[in-house]
Amino acid sequence: MIIGSTCFFLGILFASFPYDFPSCGPPPRSPIAISISSRPICAGCTSPPLISRVLNIITTVGFLGLAIKLYRPAVLNFLFDGASLILYFIGWAIWVRSIVKRLRLVSWGQWPEEEDGVTVSRKDNVKLLAISNTILALVLVGVLVLQVSQWYAESKEIQDIIMSENQSPAERRASASSKKKQ
Numbered sequence: 001m002i003i004g005s006t007c008f009f010l011g012i013l014f015a016s017f018p019y020d021f022p023s024c025g026p027p028p029r030s031p032i033a034i035s036i037s038s039r040p041i042c043a044g045c046t047s048p049p050l051i052s053r054v055l056n057i058i059t060t061v062g063f064l065g066l067a068i069k070l071y072r073p074a075v076l077n078f079l080f081d082g083a084s085l086i087l088y089f090i091g092w093a094i095w096v097r098s099i100v101k102r103l104r105l106v107s108w109g110q111w112p113e114e115e116d117g118v119t120v121s122r123k124d125n126v127k128l129l130a131i132s133n134t135i136l137a138l139v140l141v142g143v144l145v146l147q148v149s150q151w152y153a154e155s156k157e158i159q160d161i162i163m164s165e166n167q168s169p170a171e172r173r174a175s176a177s178s179k180k181k182q
Contacts, residue, residue: 001065002084005058006143009091013137016040020130023123031123038106038126045107059095062088076157080150084143091139094132102129 019040066085069077105125 001061002069002088003144003147005062005065006088006140006147008058010137010140010144013133013140016133017137020133023126023130024134038122041103041106041126041129045103059092063092076150076153080146080153084146084150087139087143087146091136091143094136094139098132099129099136102126102132 063085066081066088069081070085102125106122106129
């Protein structure tokens with residue numbers, strides 16, 4: 001549930017990277033590059049409401065998956081899934097606070113005169129949207145890395161248990177004494 005929802009959002013972000021790159025590129029950004037970057041944004045915001053509902057459902061599935069995994073009594077779940085939940089929440093906050101706001105501004109074409117005392121233009125909004133997409137992608141990759149690390153740690157733990165069950169009592173005592181010496 002967690003990996004599926006995370007990969008879904010990474011797919012959306014990776015699909016927008018070719019459009020985000022020109023706005024994050026070298027300093028002389030042409031109006032054509034900004035126009036190219038804002039086209040898919042406008043298309044995404046004018047999509048039917050079903051699209052936003054699907055995104056909300058998939059986000060909820062990710063949160064539910066993390067909540068369900070946290071209730072299994074294991075130290076690995078607490079550490080890895082707790083950190084994944086924190087990163088997933090940070091990603092959700094970036095999505096709601098920055099990306100959705102910028103999507104609406106670029107799509108509607110109305111720019112507030114001042115935002116927190118700073119005038120923000122269309123070019124700046126497209127640039128901030130591209131940067132927010134990149135940060136969100138890094139956060140979601142962190143969630144994936146934590147989930148894969150948890151899987152690896154669990155499989156290594158199971159492998160160690162199986163190895164210790166296959167040892168004879170004399171071998172167990174010998175390995176325990178060698179561990180104490182180290």
